[in-house]
Amino acid sequence: MHQEYLKKAIELAQTSVDTGGGPFGAVIVKDNKIIASAYNRVTVIQDPTAHAEIQTIREAASKLGTWDLSGCTLYTSCEPCPMCMGAVYWAHIKEVFYACTHKDAADAGFDDSMIYSELRLHPSQRTVSMKQNLHDEGLKAFEKWGKKQDKMPY
Numbered sequence: 001m002h003q004e005y006l007k008k009a010i011e012l013a014q015t016s017v018d019t020g021g022g023p024f025g026a027v028i029v030k031d032n033k034i035i036a037s038a039y040n041r042v043t044v045i046q047d048p049t050a051h052a053e054i055q056t057i058r059e060a061a062s063k064l065g066t067w068d069l070s071g072c073t074l075y076t077s078c079e080p081c082p083m084c085m086g087a088v089y090w091a092h093i094k095e096v097f098y099a100c101t102h103k104d105a106a107d108a109g110f111d112d113s114m115i116y117s118e119l120r121l122h123p124s125q126r127t128v129s130m131k132q133n134l135h136d137e138g139l140k141a142f143e144k145w146g147k148k149q150d151k152m153p154y
Contacts, residue, residue: 013077036060
């Protein structure tokens with residue numbers, strides 16, 4: 001079944017190209033049933049976060065009524081980028097199947113190597129200027145969270 005779900009993600013990637021998006025598609029499966037599918041919409045809706053995986057995670061969370069996608073599997077036409085992998089971890093997805101590698105994506109013009117390199121640097125050394133300020137004031141929200149009795153940990 002894994003190959004069938006992955007083929008669906010690849011079909012979505014081709015649909016994305018046909019409709020003006022980038023060549024990426026994704027499917028989320030739970031209990032051997034597709035619960036969400038989407039393709040890249042970055043340029044179509046002018047949203048840099050509208051990657052196929054993000055769109056699919058959003059749809060799955062909405063349909064299931066939860067941010068916790070434990071028990072779900074992601075099938076994607078390409079190895080997820082750093083942003084999408086962050087979403088995979090935050091959603092508690094434990095298994096990802098992909099067709100193409102990040103090198104294949106880079107060869108097609110979707111090169112994330114700079115992001116991987118930047119993440120290893122101290123914030124002060126990154127090409128995006130990052131300046132910490134108001135640390136004590138910022139900590140108050142974390143302190144409030146720590147004291148909250150009815151919080152939903154994630």
